[in-house]
Amino acid sequence: MxxxxxxxxxxxxxxxxxxxxxxxxxxxxxxxxxxxxxxxxxxxxxxxxxxxxxxxxxxxxxxxxxxxxxxxxxxxxMLAPEQTELQQVASPFLSDIHAATRATVHLAVRDGTEVLYLDRLSGRASVPVVSRAGSRLPLHATGVGKVLLAHAPAQLREDYLAAVLRRPTVHTITHPERLGRQLAAVRREGYATTEDEMTLGACSIAVPITRATSGGEQEVVAALGIVVPTLKRERTRLLAALQVAARGIGRSLP
Amino acid sequence: MxxxxxxxxxxxxxxxxxxxxxxxxxxxxxxxxxxxxxxxxxxxxxxxxxxxxxxxxxxxxxxxxxxxxxxxxxxxxMLAPEQTELQQVASPFLSDIHAATRATVHLAVRDGTEVLYLDRLSGRASVPVVSRAGSRLPLHATGVGKVLLAHAPAQLREDYLAAVLRRPTVHTITHPERLGRQLAAVRREGYATTEDEMTLGACSIAVPITRATSGGEQEVVAALGIVVPTLKRERTRLLAALQVAARGIGRSLP
DNA sequence: TCGCCGCCTTTCACTGAGTGAAAGCCCACT
DNA sequence: AGTGGGCTTTCACTCAGTGAAAGGCGGCGA
CATH class of the missing domain: 1.10.10.10 (Winged helix-like DNA-binding domain superfamily/Winged helix DNA-binding domain)
Incomplete structure (x- = not known):
């Protein structure tokens, strides 16, 4: 040269x-x-x-x-096994949720300190949603993100909370302690919600997808979430649909 | 070296x-x-x-x-514009068809002499289907394939018919003249069907997705199809759902 | 126990494939 | 006609890439 x-x-x-x-x-x-x-x-x-x-x-x-x-x-x-195997297993369950709720459904995994969306089934005339398969968003501003962050290794979670967090909207929660308490609640209750935190006019609710490790423990491998204009009284119904599907997916994993 | x-x-x-x-x-x-x-x-x-x-x-x-x-x-x-733009536009329409028919829905384009599947919405307990997003199949053995072959450039179509065609099942139609007549029918009627031609126990029906070219002509850019155990009397109902969706997709294309 | 085979990995002397500054295009805008 | 932007080509230099050969490693059959 x-x-x-x-x-x-x-x-x-x-x-x-x-x-x-x-x-x-x-x-x-x-x-x-x-x-x-x-x-x-x-x-x-x-x-x-x-x-x-x-x-x-x-x-x-x-x-x-x-x-x-x-x-x-x-x-x-499309041959990447990690993404497509999970996505393929989950696909029919996403359809089920979509059929039952007519909302936009998301399947996502954690990639480092970001949410990576593996699949999206979009409701037609529903809420504006930023994510598509392949896109990345911060962990703390979306439903699936909070689920994944809540179940991430403790060290990563602490570092994440300590870092300066982006605020896509004024409703985004970035205060470390408040967010930390919310994540503890996510672990306790088994689901996460957001209201106007990523996009104004969009609420979301999400649950973890777990798989049994070789050690017999349950491990969170992905998250399943939906985006709706408002949660209101729908909460329990939406949550039920998500939980049924998440268990179904977990059970179907190799 | x-x-x-x-x-x-x-x-x-x-x-x-x-x-x-x-x-x-x-x-x-x-x-x-x-x-x-x-x-x-x-x-x-x-x-x-x-x-x-x-x-x-x-x-x-x-x-x-x-x-x-x-x-x-x-x-x-996932950033490949040709595949994902079409797929993204089509996605909600696939959901609609899936909701209306509960069948496995396919979105596919022609890549050379093969069908390339861009997306699949799988029915849960339905027919066994080989294709997934990213997979390729011969043009003459599937519903979407026949649609794409029927509307391919005449030269390519003739060459394809003249070549030796694979026979995934005994029901696959490979006789050049018979297949040629069937393709003419596909162009005339506006849809294609298969019965046990790719997989035993699987029938399919498919329609073209068209877009207006700059010259004002209609151009076939993709195909939309569903796979069901049997067509029977369902034919007209399924066809209607497909045609509505295909027009919707065509209209939504940039 | 030993030898063989298949697969993965590392070494190393040779050289042509890759390099990128510089110059040459082409087009649009002034 | 001049200027600035992006795209493309050239070309002498040289180091990154090369792959035969050799070294490991583990499994299997004798």
């Missing part, structure tokens, strides 16, 4: 991944320069990588010359 | 893709040697690539040392 030192760990593979990871929900179609900026790589290098990725059908290129994730990579992603 | 000539077009990028593409529905978890065989690359090379991919969180490694597609790549795949 002639000119630059090119930061350590600079293998071709890591560059390819940097380029792929440069895409996100808000930027699904990007030009060479944008991608180079986001991946922090020189433009000509990215340009060459993109050409090779398009040739390999991993990316597509639209009429305006922008690049996007292609069919083959979508395919490959 | 010392030893081998390493076949032309052998860039690192193409090797990475070869490794990723070596995974498939039946083999989601593979060891180094298997992957090397499938990707047609030397074992040490694959081994190094795998290490880098795991370091980049693109792949995961389980307790037995086998590799699988990881969360980050699943994420990336």
């Amino acid at each position: 002639s000119g630059n030192v090119s930061s350590p760990g600079a293998t071709v593979v890591s560059r390819v991944l940097a380029v792929l990871y440069a895409f996100d929900n808000g930027h699904r179609r990007l030009g060479v320069t944008d991608l180079a900026r986001r991946a922090d790589l020189p433009v000509p290098t990215v340009h060459r990588l993109l050409r090779e990725l398009v040739a390999g059908e991993a990316l597509t290129r639209d009429a305006e010359g922008r690049y996007a994730i292609g069919r083959r990579l979508w395919d490959v992603g | 010392s030893g081998n000539v390493s076949s032309p077009g052998a860039t690192v990028v193409s090797r990475v893709l070869a490794v990723l593409y070596a995974f498939d529905n039946g083999h989601r978890r593979l060891g180094v040697t298997d992957l090397a065989r499938r990707a047609d690359l030397p074992v040490p090379t694959v081994h190094r690539l795998l290490r880098e991919l795991v370091a980049g969180e693109a792949l995961t490694r389980d307790a037995e040392g086998r590799y699988a597609i990881g969360r980050r790549l699943w994420d990336v795949g």
Whole structure:
């Protein structure tokens, strides 16, 4: 290499991944320069990588010359066993909940300090909801997030509470002690709720999905939640539907 | 490079893709040697690539040392605009059909000479169905496949009919002329059906989803289908539900 | 107990694939 | 005609990638 030192760990593979990871929900179609900026790589290098990725059908290129994730990579992603096995088992149960409540239903797991949405069954004319399969949200502002945070390892939970938390709406609870007490309640009662905490006009209720570990203990592997305009007196009915489905899913897990 | 000539077009990028593409529905978890065989690359090379991919969180490694597609790549795949935009628009309509019929609902597009399933809403205790989101099946043996084949470019259709067709069951129609006549009927009637042609004990009915092109013409972009144990007298009712949903989806497309 | 086989991992000398600054395009806007 | 933005190509340099070979490890049959 002639000119630059090119930061350590600079293998071709890591560059390819940097380029792929440069895409996100808000930027699904990007030009060479944008991608180079986001991946922090020189433009000509990215340009060459993109050409090779398009040739390999991993990316597509639209009429305006922008690049996007292609069919083959979508395919490959669908083979991720951890996400799709759970999602596949849960799918019919999500339909059941949706049929019984007509609300938007979510299946999510914890990925580090974020909620990762695995699946969403959207009610048609219902509440505006931000999440879709593949999107990530903070743990403390959604129903499923609170469930997952409540059952996360104690250390992670403490660190999370101690950090500065984002406030998507004015109703978002970020006060460490208040949130901590709420999480204890979630563990005690077996479900979590939110009211206007992620999106104004949207309430949610969520329950954990558990699986028996090899040691015989119950372990929370995911969360199941629904989003509705208001909880009001519906609470018990919605909760019942969720709990039935969550148990069904837990039982069906390998 | 010392030893081998390493076949032309052998860039690192193409090797990475070869490794990723070596995974498939039946083999989601593979060891180094298997992957090397499938990707047609030397074992040490694959081994190094795998290490880098795991370091980049693109792949995961389980307790037995086998590799699988990881969360980050699943994420990336979910950003493929062509698949997910359509899937997202269609999602509530799939729920509607599912609610109205309790059958397994499919959303699929044509990818070359295969049906590519974008989404599936599975009925619980219903018919055994092979397809899941991301899986591929031949065009001539499923309802959605026939719809997509019927509306494929004439050249592709002729080539397809002329080729030797697989027969998943004894009921699969492979005779070129008979299949050709059936496809003409699909175009005329606006829907396709199958009976035991992909799986014994499974019938299906499917309709096209169309979008207006810039030229004002109608273009088939996807197909919507359901799988049921038997069509019998249900035909008209199921067809109505499908057609309503297909029009709704077509209208909602950008 | 030993040898064999299959699979995973590491080593290492060689060299061409990858690199990226620089220059050349093309288009839009002024 | 000039300027700025993004996209693409070139090209001399050199180090990242290469893969045959060898080293481990565990299981199985003799």
